């Protein structure tokens with residue numbers, strides 16, 4: 001499997017140049033420039049601490065002991081991939097889309113950027129809203145596998161967790177896209193997908209399932225789910241729709 005990948009997309013549906021690297025459990029990075037390798041490595045180390053803090057907070061909100069998610073997802077061996085994206089100014093792009101609409105697999109995504117105004121979220125009313133991310137802030141978006149694990153699915157309309165307040169689609173995994181319309185200059189972002197360990201079987205947690213709350217997703221290992229739609233692990237493409245179990249109201 002590739003551990004470092006570079007790509008250039010330049011067509012109506014996607015306009016970006018990216019460098020993807022596997023950041024955890026083994027850190028892979030181009031060796032030059034050395035300062036880049038060191039700085040990014042330090043960033044991932046610190047983000048891993050943020051990840052453990054978030055895992056504790058979310059476990060507690062769900063009524064579990066604080067180490068629940070850390071252990072269930074085996075975060076000490078969690079599979080993290082970072083995408084460093086360069087989007088062109090709108091006048092140089094072949095269409096207004098930087099990255100088409102999608103959700104991201106894993107536990108959560110951390111994102112930093114140099115220019116505000118490109119990332120948009122889909123609201124429950126079907127409108128795209130541009131995120132206003134303050135300078136130096138780290139933006140956190142929850143990933144598909146948290147949703148699989150805690151069984152939240154909009155059509156079941158049984159949202160009793162705090163997540164719902166922040167997840168208008170009724171799903172913990174936000175649908176988002178990147179647009180270029182406001183880009184007067186290049187925009188750079190770094191989106192890191194923090195996932196469970198590749199060998200972890202992710203399935204709806206038994207605490208959230210009973211006769212009237214059947215599982216919304218089928219379980220499989222994180223590795224299998226990343227490969228389910230034919231992509232490589234390093235692509236970290238969502239396969240949430242393939243995991244969803246059809247149900248009748």
Ligand SMILES: O=C(O)CCC(=O)C(=O)O
Pocket residue numbers: 083085099104111113118119176178189190191
């Ligand atoms: O560049 C951004 O703002 C977001 C990128 C993104 O959604 C991704 O790489 O998955």
Ligand SMILES: [Fe+2]
Pocket residue numbers: 102103104109176191
């Ligand atoms: Fe994304």
